[in-house]
Amino acid sequence: MESSLAGEQQRILASDWGGGKSPFGTSWSKFMMWIFIISDALTFAAFLIGYGFMRSISPEWPKQTQVFNMVLITFMTFILISSSAVMAMAVGAARARNPKLAFQFLVLTIVGGLIFLGCQAFEWSHLIEEGARLTHNPWGVPQFAASFFVITGFHGFHVFSGVTILAIVAIRAAMGKYSGDQVENAGLYWHFVDVVWVFVFAFFYLL
Amino acid sequence: MDEHENSISYKTYLLTWFWLLVLTGLALGLGYAPINERLKALLLVCTTLAKILVIAAIFMHLRYERINLILITLAPLILAVILFSFTFPETLGNATHLIRVR
Numbered sequence: 164m165e166s167s168l169a170g171e172q173q174r175i176l177a178s179d180w181g182g183g184k185s186p187f188g189t190s191w192s193k194f195m196m197w198i199f200i201i202s203d204a205l206t207f208a209a210f211l212i213g214y215g216f217m218r219s220i221s222p223e224w225p226k227q228t229q230v231f232n233m234v235l236i237t238f239m240t241f242i243l244i245s246s247s248a249v250m251a252m253a254v255g256a257a258r259a260r261n262p263k264l265a266f267q268f269l270v271l272t273i274v275g276g277l278i279f280l281g282c283q284a285f286e287w288s289h290l291i292e293e294g295a296r297l298t299h300n301p302w303g304v305p306q307f308a309a310s311f312f313v314i315t316g317f318h319g320f321h322v323f324s325g326v327t328i329l330a331i332v333a334i335r336a337a338m339g340k341y342s343g344d345q346v347e348n349a350g351l352y353w354h355f356v357d358v359v360w361v362f363v364f365a366f367f368y369l370l
Numbered sequence: 371m372d373e374h375e376n377s378i379s380y381k382t383y384l385l386t387w388f389w390l391l392v393l394t395g396l397a398l399g400l401g402y403a404p405i406n407e408r409l410k411a412l413l414l415v416c417t418t419l420a421k422i423l424v425i426a427a428i429f430m431h432l433r434y435e436r437i438n439l440i441l442i443t444l445a446p447l448i449l450a451v452i453l454f455s456f457t458f459p460e461t462l463g464n465a466t467h468l469i470r471v472r
Contacts, residue, residue, distance in 0.1 A: 179438075188436045197439065204446035212454050219461035228402070240394055248387035251429040252380055347431075354429045358422050364394075365418040369401030370411055 196348045200355045203321075207359050210314050211366055217306040225302035227368050232286070239282045240364050243322075246275025247357040250329075250350045257346035262336050265346060269333035272353065276326040283319045287312075311367070318363055321356050328352060378428070386428045393421045 179186040187194050218224050227233075253268030290308070294301045300308035332349045335341045397417045400410055427433040432440055 186436075187439045189439065194439075197443065201443060201446055205449060208446055208450035208453065212450060212457060215454070216457050216461060219458065233398075237394075237398060241391065244390045244394065245387065247425065247429055248383050248390075251378075251383045251386075254431075255378060255380065255383070351430055354425055357429075358425055361418055361421045361425070365397055365414045369397060370414055 190344050192344055192348055193351070196351050200351060203355065204359075207317070207362070210317065211362060214310040214314060214367065217304075217310060221304045221306060223303055225304075225307050230290075230302055231368060232289075233368070235282055235286060236364065236368050239279055240360065242275050242279050242282070243357050243360050246272045246279070247354050249275065250353045254343070254347045254350045257336070257341065258343040260343075262339060262341060265341070266333055266336045269329055269336060269346070273326055273329050273333065276322055276329065276353075279322055280319065280326070283315065283322075287315075314363060314367060318356070318359055321359065325349075325353050325356050378431070382428065386424060390421060390424060393417055393424070397421075 179188075185194075189197075249268050250272045253265050253272060256262075256264035256268055290300075290311070295308040295311070297309050297312055299305050302308075328349050332341065332345055335345065397414060400413050400417065403410065405413075426443065432443065
């Protein structure tokens with residue numbers, strides 16, 4: 164019995180979890196970015212589940228296609244997915260030690276983010292003009308506009324933060340003061356923003 | 371993972387982008403399809419999960435990471451399912467008493 168216990172101890176010490184090795188096989192900064200993304204994903208999960216709960220208990224829910232401009236929403240989705248693809252290419256260029264190309268891809272990603280924010284500002288101002296507020300709206304239950312402003316507002320703030328982070332990384336890339344890890348971490352955040360929008364697009368606008 | 375990163379070509383990223391757009395078109399079509407709401411919800415969940423798997427695996431390079439890291443990224447999905455299953459039964463039946471309608 165004792166020998167099998169000692170054998171088990173030896174096995175654990177020799178494994179990745181025995182100390183002196185990284186069990187996750189990543190740099191500390193990338194691992195911290197993943198931990199941040201996981202915690203942020205829980206926040207959005209809570210928002211979307213709260214929205215689902217409110218929608219389920221509401222006697223009626225406005226038809227999204229009658230409230231939102233779906234052509235604009237689809238265009239915003241296209242822009243965010245495209246910027247995510249360009250961001251992946253920026254990471255590839257940074258890893259291949261091509262700062263000029265990485266900078267160009269980063270600028271394109273930033274432009275995509277700015278277009279998305281512009282479309283969102285347009286959509287918000289249009290709905291506010293029509294009378295949508297956090298506490299009431301012309302289409303029915305007050306929870307409809309409240310969910311809309313909270314979920315898209317929180318996501319929009321993430322897009323704004325992402326654009327700011329990408330601008331800093333792009334400036335550093337242009338100055339030659341960058342590392343593949345920095346570009347990749349910024350990229351992970353940007354892809355996460357895209358993932359959240361995929362959920363918002365499906366569950367808020369389409370369902 | 372570093373040894374894998376340069377091996378992902380721009381062509382792979384462009385193909386991934388294309389398939390993501392196809393899946394977005396599919397989701398959009400489902401949104402307008404005159405089908406049962408529950409079936410629509412199920413199909414939209416499947417399409418959304420397919421999209422996030424593609425983004426995570428290729429754009430976020432998760433397919434090249436260690437299984438330890440891949441498993442912890444599943445935590446939000448698992449916890450979201452638990453949260454949903456704990457709260458959703460409250461909405462069954464006549465639950466309109468939970469909300470004030472103006």
